[in-house]
Amino acid sequence: MKTFKKAIYLTVFIFSAVTLSAGNVPARDKTEELAASIDQIISNVNCSVSLQIVSADKYDLLYEYNPELKMIPASITKLITAAVAFEELGVSYDFKTVLYTDDSDIKDGVIDGNLYLKGYGDPDLGSSDISELAKQLSEKSIREITGNIIYDESFLDDDHYGLANSFRNDTKQNYWPYVSAINFNKNGGGYDPASTAATYLLDELTALNVKVNGIVIAGNTPEKAKEVGDVFHTFYEVIAHMNKESDNHSAITVFKVVGAKRYSPPGTIEKGEDAVVNFLTSIGNPRNFFEIVEGSGLSRYNSVNSDLYVRLLKYMYDEEKTFDYFYSSLAIAGIDGTLKNRMIGTEAEKNVHAKTGTLNSVSSLAGYAVSRDNELLIFYISMNGFGSSANGVRAKQDLICETLCQFTRK
Numbered sequence: 001m002k003t004f005k006k007a008i009y010l011t012v013f014i015f016s017a018v019t020l021s022a023g024n025v026p027a028r029d030k031t032e033e034l035a036a037s038i039d040q041i042i043s044n045v046n047c048s049v050s051l052q053i054v055s056a057d058k059y060d061l062l063y064e065y066n067p068e069l070k071m072i073p074a075s076i077t078k079l080i081t082a083a084v085a086f087e088e089l090g091v092s093y094d095f096k097t098v099l100y101t102d103d104s105d106i107k108d109g110v111i112d113g114n115l116y117l118k119g120y121g122d123p124d125l126g127s128s129d130i131s132e133l134a135k136q137l138s139e140k141s142i143r144e145i146t147g148n149i150i151y152d153e154s155f156l157d158d159d160h161y162g163l164a165n166s167f168r169n170d171t172k173q174n175y176w177p178y179v180s181a182i183n184f185n186k187n188g189g190g191y192d193p194a195s196t197a198a199t200y201l202l203d204e205l206t207a208l209n210v211k212v213n214g215i216v217i218a219g220n221t222p223e224k225a226k227e228v229g230d231v232f233h234t235f236y237e238v239i240a241h242m243n244k245e246s247d248n249h250s251a252i253t254v255f256k257v258v259g260a261k262r263y264s265p266p267g268t269i270e271k272g273e274d275a276v277v278n279f280l281t282s283i284g285n286p287r288n289f290f291e292i293v294e295g296s297g298l299s300r301y302n303s304v305n306s307d308l309y310v311r312l313l314k315y316m317y318d319e320e321k322t323f324d325y326f327y328s329s330l331a332i333a334g335i336d337g338t339l340k341n342r343m344i345g346t347e348a349e350k351n352v353h354a355k356t357g358t359l360n361s362v363s364s365l366a367g368y369a370v371s372r373d374n375e376l377l378i379f380y381i382s383m384n385g386f387g388s389s390a391n392g393v394r395a396k397q398d399l400i401c402e403t404l405c406q407f408t409r410k
Helices: 030-042 074-088 127-138 193-207 235-245 248-262 269-282 306-318 323-328 391-406
Strands: 048-055 061-065 094-101 115-119 149-152 216-218 226-234 352-359 362-370 376-384
Touching: 030 048, 030 061, 030 391, 048 306, 074 235, 074 248, 074 269, 074 306, 074 323, 074 352, 074 362, 094 127, 094 235, 115 193, 127 193, 127 226, 149 193, 193 216, 226 235, 235 248, 235 323, 248 269, 306 323, 306 362, 306 376, 352 391, 362 391, 376 391
Parallel strands: 115 149, 149 216
Antiparallel strands: 048 061, 048 376, 094 115, 094 226, 352 362, 362 376
C-alpha cells in the first residue's frame, strides 16, 4: 500500500561527540545496526537459514543471509499461487457455480429436460450457495423438472488428490485435500462433494415444492444449454481466505483454475505449474533457480531461493491498481489468520502483513513490514531442518519482524 496507518514515534537521538586525535568518529550506519541486530537473532539457530530484506520503494538491499540457498518454502508457496492468479484471472474474476438447462423455453414453469449443476472451481462453495441456487430457480416459477439433475465437474480434472503419493518421501495422501470443480463445504466428511452438492440441490428444490422426476448423476453440460442461475465468491474473497488461513484446498483449486483459464479446461496441476513457470520467469527468475510443483506448499519438492520471493513481492508492490488487494489478503500480525497470535504487544503488531509456511522441520515467513519511518520493507525468512518443533524458529522470525518495524534510517 502506498499509504499506511501507523502510530507516530517520537525518537530522540542523543549523539555523543567523542574527539580523538584523528577527528570525530562518525555515527554507525543504521543499516549496519539492523544487520548486527538480525545477525544476533539468528546466531544460535541450529538449522539452514536464508533471509533477504529490501525496501519496497527504494529496492535497496538492507540485509541478506544465504540468499542463494535453495529452500523448501512450505505454505509461502501460496504467495506464488496468489500472484499468478492476480496475473491470469484478475481481481474482477468470480469463482462461479452455474445452473443450466437444455430446455430452451421454461416460461411454462416446467424444465422439460435436465438441470445441470456446473462448477468452475469455487473452493468456498457451501450449503448456503446451493440453497441460493434452488431459490433462484424457484423464483422463476419452476414447479417441475422432467429430467435429471446432472453435476458437471469437467472444468477441472478428476485427479482429486493432486500430487499425493506422486513423490517418494513427500507429504502423505491423508494431508492432501480433495479438489473438484464442484467443491462443497470444503469437501469435509467424505468423498464425492459434487454428487453431495447435487443431492443437496435436489433436496432444496423438493423443499421449495419443485418436483424432480429424474435422478442425480454425473455428466457434461451441453454447449447450447441455457443459464438459469448462478452463485459465486469474488476473487478477493477466495484469495484472502487462502492466504490468511493458509487453506491448502483453496490453493490447489486456484492453482488448477489458473491452468484452466490460461490454457483450456480441464484445469490440472501440470497446467497450473506451466502458468507459474511462465509468470516467474517473466519477472526475472531464472528457470533453474526454482521448482513449484503445486500451489499449496504441501509438497517438499517445491524449491525456491530468496531472490524469487523478493522479486515477487516487489512485482506485486509495483502493481499499483491491485497491490491493495494483495496486501490486505495477507495475514496481519496480532490481528488475523495464521499470524493472529504472533507478535502481539510488539511494534510488529498490525505492521506486518505476511504469509506463513509450515511443514515438518520447515518454517517460513515472507511479506511486508512497516518501519518507524513509515517505509514498507519486503522480507523473506526461511528456516529448514530444525527438528520437530517450530516454536523456537518462529520466535526468531517474530524478533526479526519486530526489528524491521523498529528500523529507521534517521
